[in-house]
Amino acid sequence: MPTDVDLSQNPEAQRWNYHPPHAVRLNPIFSWPPKPRAVWDWYRGAWLQMTALTVPFLAALLLYWIVLPPLEIMKTLQIGWIFRIWLMNVVAQTTLAGCLHWWLYMRKGQGMQTKFDRRDLTRSNGIFTFNNQVLDNIWWTLGSAMTVATIYQCLILWVMANGWIPTVSFAQDPVWSIIWLAFIPMWSGLHFYWVHRLEHQPALYKHVHAVHHRNVNVGPWSGISNHWYENLLYFTTYFVHLIIPSHPFHLLFHAMFQQLSPVMSHAGFEKIIVKENDMSRSGDFFHQLHHRYFECNYGTSEIPFDKWFGTFHDGSAEATERTRAHKKQMYTR
Template sequence: MSDPSLKGWNHIPAVPLKVSPFFSWPLRPLEMLAWVWNAWFLITEKLIILGIAIVSFYWFQPPLEVSKTLAFGWVAEMYVRNLLLMTAVAGGLHLYFYTFTKQGKELRYDPRPLMKNGRQFTLGGQIRDNMFWTLASGVTVWTGYEVLMFWALANGYAPMLTWAAHPVWFVAMFLLIPVWESFYSYWIHRFLHIPFLYKHVHALHHRNINVGPWSGLSMHPVEHLIFIGSVLVHWVVGAHPVHILFHLQYVSLTAATTHTGFEGLVVKDKNRLALGTFHHQMHHRYFECNYGSLEIPWDKFFGSFHDGTAEANERMKDRRQRIMGS
């Protein structure tokens, strides 16, 4: 049951929030299988983005041999594709949830509207600010890493993984990329909350106390370089071009889907597609908690986990006061 004493929210899911059963004791195999199934099937962010990656590879990706030599044509082709993808995902979700309000406030966490104006925002408003940083910096850095990785694969600088040579590892890579992303995101997020970096870099993202789809990839260019840089692991860990596409699209596009401000997409009175998590929504309101995700519960290990209950809220208030005092 949700905790009614946690004030200021329109919607609170069942609390206390549960972390991945892979990190709970005693181990419960059925719960572990259910966690993986719910993360991937039947209609999920991961499966949709895998489909986008496959379509991108076969129909909208220059041949690998073309990537051996840097040239404006194929780089521009990838940039335009990524620009259209981000606009379709973030823009489509924004139109559905906020412009046309097709779902009203059902499953919406924060009851307050997005900020139309504000001196803290680039171009004077939250949505304009978010769109600018997402498209001008985020998509550019995303494409830059994509170009780098395809150039490296084409020239043999990064190891290539093929279906023919390693079919099991080929499939496993899709499952492992989100796990790596969860591990990586926690540590770089804690790094960005170091006071100097927070003030000069990460504070731009935290202008969004109440988030919308355009908020997810709205970051300082330095943060984009760090955040999307998780793909550089494939200079060491072999990958196929479709893995590179999936990795970068997963990092970039789920930034939009997980920041919708809604728990999910309701169709016929049922949540059919899980989107934003209350776990991360609380981070944007309370700042010094829930730096990571529920996949690998580093927050629980290091005392920064807010499970959505009133008791946890009091602990987080004390923790924030200690941090601000120091």
């Protein structure tokens, strides 16, 4: 279905509190014939607004100048700078997820405006750790995800500091450095699709990925609320810096994108609205559909793997029926 189709009267829209008026959009860079204007609009929207791309980028800039230790210090594994990296991750995650949760779900600063699901976050439900969805999500995010992410980041920084892998400098290699920076989100989407498909295999889903999918109705803390084993897979995306010549800032941006963009994409609201003004694009209906219907939209809208492999849900009732038929076929084999 073309992405400019009006879905406001589609039966699927009745299943949501808020349903975007048009079909889910995918990155037009993969369209044929080429659509240069659409590509320009896509990347302008991604990089020149407050989005799940620019917020991690700004966070990475701030943390690089204020927190990240010099490489010389990281030549030896010491508890001081390792703790500093862990604290950096925890504070960044807590600040963004905590602020969004406070505004959207505690203060209810914009009520139900642009909220996808009609339901509130779950309380007093034994499926969640501590019988509470938010506390469950905080535990798996700060306990599991931040631990694994920090270990991986520290190992890569230690290897960089000792000169065991090729690195680059923004001053000496500006063109490559900027190109690689721009491609990191695309690499992240490619890696995520294949890891995510693996996690939906029955055994891994039942014992590992089901922890994340407890969140049918998602909130900011749901983003990387994952089982330990899932985080061991999810954060292997960072290991590309052991192969591709990188600068510590590349790794830091990658880390903030991998850790903070899910906070926004799982916010449960399409936009952050303050005093009737749109402040930021937050929630991602593409991924919201995955949490409701499970066997669709495994990747991201950045690379259209789901469209190529027949698992794309564009937000229409027809796509819901296809997804349900696909799911039924999977579980009756």
